[in-house]
Amino acid sequence: MAEKVILGVEWIPGTGDFIKVVEESCNGCGDCVRVCLAKCFGLRRKKAYVKSLDNCFECAACWFVCLEDAIDFSWPNGGTGFRTEFG
Amino acid sequence: MERYDVIVIGAGFGGPVAAKKCADAGLHTLIVEKSQIPGDKVISGTYIPATAFMMGPSWIREGNPPLERAAYGVKIHFVKGAEIYLSLRMTLPSPVAYGAYCRPMCTWLAEQAVKAGAELRTSTTAADVIKERDWVKGIVTDEGEELRSEVVIDSEGLINLLAIKAGIRRKYIPEAIELCIEYDFAMANADIEEIFENHIEFHFAMPEEKLIAPLGQGSVVYLFPYRNSLHTCIGQFLKHEGKVADTSKLLDTYYQTYFNTRRWKEVIGPKTKLRAKMWDTCPLYVGLFPEMHEMPRCGNGIILIGDAAGFEDTSTGAGIPNAWFSADLAADVAIEAIKAGDTSAAFLHRYDERWQAHPAILPSITDWGRRNLLKAQQDESLMVKLAWEQWFAPIASFVPTLTQIRPEDLAALLPKV
Numbered sequence: 048m049a050e051k052v053i054l055g056v057e058w059i060p061g062t063g064d065f066i067k068v069v070e071e072s073c074n075g076c077g078d079c080v081r082v083c084l085a086k087c088f089g090l091r092r093k094k095a096y097v098k099s100l101d102n103c104f105e106c107a108a109c110w111f112v113c114l115e116d117a118i119d120f121s122w123p124n125g126g127t128g129f130r131t132e133f134g
Numbered sequence: 135m136e137r138y139d140v141i142v143i144g145a146g147f148g149g150p151v152a153a154k155k156c157a158d159a160g161l162h163t164l165i166v167e168k169s170q171i172p173g174d175k176v177i178s179g180t181y182i183p184a185t186a187f188m189m190g191p192s193w194i195r196e197g198n199p200p201l202e203r204a205a206y207g208v209k210i211h212f213v214k215g216a217e218i219y220l221s222l223r224m225t226l227p228s229p230v231a232y233g234a235y236c237r238p239m240c241t242w243l244a245e246q247a248v249k250a251g252a253e254l255r256t257s258t259t260a261a262d263v264i265k266e267r268d269w270v271k272g273i274v275t276d277e278g279e280e281l282r283s284e285v286v287i288d289s290e291g292l293i294n295l296l297a298i299k300a301g302i303r304r305k306y307i308p309e310a311i312e313l314c315i316e317y318d319f320a321m322a323n324a325d326i327e328e329i330f331e332n333h334i335e336f337h338f339a340m341p342e343e344k345l346i347a348p349l350g351q352g353s354v355v356y357l358f359p360y361r362n363s364l365h366t367c368i369g370q371f372l373k374h375e376g377k378v379a380d381t382s383k384l385l386d387t388y389y390q391t392y393f394n395t396r397r398w399k400e401v402i403g404p405k406t407k408l409r410a411k412m413w414d415t416c417p418l419y420v421g422l423f424p425e426m427h428e429m430p431r432c433g434n435g436i437i438l439i440g441d442a443a444g445f446e447d448t449s450t451g452a453g454i455p456n457a458w459f460s461a462d463l464a465a466d467v468a469i470e471a472i473k474a475g476d477t478s479a480a481f482l483h484r485y486d487e488r489w490q491a492h493p494a495i496l497p498s499i500t501d502w503g504r505r506n507l508l509k510a511q512q513d514e515s516l517m518v519k520l521a522w523e524q525w526f527a528p529i530a531s532f533v534p535t536l537t538q539i540r541p542e543d544l545a546a547l548l549p550k551v
Contacts, residue, residue, distance in 0.1 A: 055412065107415060133412065
């Protein structure tokens with residue numbers, strides 16, 4: 048289970064599944080796992096999958112790094128997801 | 135269905151500046167912002183170079199923005215083991231940059247746009263563009279609402295989903311994108327004054343120290359002091375020469391190394407209390423790669439500004455000055471286009487002529503000051519020379535301009551803190 052609290056940041060629920068792995072495009076390289084600081088991704092049966100978006104900072108590092116365009120990145124629903132006053 | 139003259143995407147740094155100018159010109163203007171509060175999701179540093187205020191819209195410097203403090207110079211430290219073995223310092227008689235928190239700054243900017251008559255819709259994500267053939271005619275919100283516009287000014291930032299959907303940009307490559315971890319610490323003002331002496335600090339080290347990413351492949355350790363707090367930042371590019379960086383391990387390693395240096399352990403650290411850990415990507419090298427630099431920045435019915443247009447400074451990583459400059463230019467062009475009844479790409483192309491002619495934008499997005507550090511991986515004295523060139527030379531080049539301005543005139547070009 049992802050750590051729900053990171054200091055100074057809160058997550059507003061209701062995001063929806065705003066990051067998805069497009070399985071048919073994924074080649075299991077693990078680059079998304081490598082770059083994600085929130086540990087949102089895992090690998091199983093040679094495909095990436097989203098474990099949890101609980102601590103996602105919507106930085107899109109996963110989206111940028113995937114050359115197969117297998118990361119379907121969109122924004123969480125308006126007004127949801129992470130926020131901080133310390134940025 | 136709602137119709138606007140201009141829809142601005144994003145109430146970050148650039149969006150509200152464009153929206154205010156459009157609203158001041160009497161245009162029916164809307165800003166859509168995905169967060170609940172402007173700046174909620176903006177993680178940026180940040181120290182805003184003085185040039186942003188001097189060359190940007192006068193209402194920003196004159197309007198008493200919520201700035202934290204002024205920096206009068208820069209210190210660069212070189213680290214080996216746990217010690218700083220060399221420090222360089224450049225100090226000017228007037229501020230070189232101003233520290234700010236993003237949320238109060240973006241909130242303040244958005245308020246100015248609203249006071250000018252722009253409508254602001256928060257918690258509203260622009261999920262898609264309305265396209266008729268090849269023409270952007272508005273946006274669709276994440277609730278499915280269609281909002282029509284004559285011109286969309288896209289200030290959505292580096293994750294430019296809308297510009298991609300509009301067909302005028304592609305996703306940036308990971309070699310141009312950096313991932314940075316930023317910590318926020320509470321720290322007493324008296325300690326900040328004593329330790330930092332109104333300077334921001336950068337720490338360099340050879341790659342084997344594991345203090346920072348290999349030279350030119352990330353951001354060195356930044357210390358940005360505020361009034362009662364401090365930001366630290368370290369970054370690493372997502373990919374270099376075909377290899378994806380294990381950022382989830384590396385960035386923590388670099389921070390561990392930094393927090394073990396004697397100055398942090400004995401001098402700074404004990405006076406701080408950790409308040410936040412955050413991270414974000416930044417499009418630092420976008421301007422240096424031709425395939426991205428040459429992508430269009432306008433289309434039929436749409437103009438891009440700020441990070442969405444690839445206007446981040448390729449050496450310092452500053453995004454705010456160019457966001458303000460490009461916002462100003464984009465608003466002018468939108469106003470002219472709507473008056474002329476022509477929002478075609480051909481008409482809007484004058485935006486490209488103007489940003490390219492702007493004295494600050496093009497030089498800053500083609501600056502090799504940071505990327506040159508790639509050459510110094512095994513050459514310590516080259517590292518020192520290039521660090522000087524990256525941070526001190528631009529400030530030094532500013533000095534002749536400063537000395538030609540009378541002190542009272544200079545004060546009028548800078549904000550009060």
